[in-house]
Amino acid sequence: MTKDQKGKTFLKVVFFVCLATITVLSLIPSPEIDISKDISDKFMHFMAYFITTALLCFAFRPVRISLSLIYGLLIFFYSIAIEIFQYFLPYRTCSLGDMIANLSGILSFIFPYVVYIKKNGLRGMYRNTFKVSG
Numbered sequence: 001m002t003k004d005q006k007g008k009t010f011l012k013v014v015f016f017v018c019l020a021t022i023t024v025l026s027l028i029p030s031p032e033i034d035i036s037k038d039i040s041d042k043f044m045h046f047m048a049y050f051i052t053t054a055l056l057c058f059a060f061r062p063v064r065i066s067l068s069l070i071y072g073l074l075i076f077f078y079s080i081a082i083e084i085f086q087y088f089l090p091y092r093t094c095s096l097g098d099m100i101a102n103l104s105g106i107l108s109f110i111f112p113y114v115v116y117i118k119k120n121g122l123r124g125m126y127r128n129t130f131k132v133s134g
Contacts, residue, residue, distance in 0.1 A: 011059035018052050019078075026082045029091040042101040049079060049105035057113060065114050072110040076103055 001009075053075050062068040079102035087094035 008059060008061070011055060015052070015055040015059045018055055022048055022052065023082065027085060027089065027092070042097060045098050045101035046105040046108070049075060049102040050109050051105075053106045053109040054113075057109070065117055068110060068114055068117065072106050075106050079103070079106075 053072055056071050056075060057068055060071070062071060080099060083094045083099055086092035
């Protein structure tokens with residue numbers, strides 16, 4: 001297995017761990033301790049979905065720009081599904097604001113990513129991604 005293959009495998013594992021973590025944290029009861037006193041709930045949603053979208057795109061390298069847009073849609077549909085599940089849980093709430101924050105995080109990654117790919121091509125995007133010196 002080459003270094004590039006190991007790197008892609010690592011990113012895939014990290015992506016699925018991230019997805020599982022978001023799922024669990026979104027569906028379990030909220031902790032009594034308010035861990036978000038200093039950090040906005042919407043900012044946490046934004047960052048979680050920005051990072052998840054980035055991991056998906058880097059781990060499963062889209063071969064076309066349209067595929068990267070589909071990746072963004074898949075993550076958004078996942079976030080909507082989580083919000084719908086929360087609607088049916090007595091200890092959670094479904095929030096349009098959360099969905100907007102999720103979509104903002106997804107689009108904040110996808111748009112610059114697509115612009116970069118259009119300008120440099122997919123080869124430029126992944127050139128020396130996992131190059132290790134020495």
